[in-house]
Amino acid sequence: MVNDLEALVIPLIVAIAFVALVVTILRSQNPQRRAAAKARERAAEEADPRIQKS
Template identity: 75%
Template structure:
């Protein structure tokens, strides 16, 4: 019985990691989050004197 459980642990761990990866990718592809990140990036570029030339 214990050997059966030990044999199942690696596939279960891999399945959990795979699901976590998919959730992370889907969250990163969220259009609202992408738009907010782009707005933050543009604001940071406007505030950075190295990009504006001084």
């Protein structure tokens, strides 16, 4: 029985990692979050004196 549980540990870890990856991808594809991130990036670029404005 212990061998059966040991055989399931690696596939279980891989499955959990895969689910976490899918959730992360889906969250990053959220249009509102993406728009907010672009707005933050634009504001940071405008506030940065090192970036030349043309």
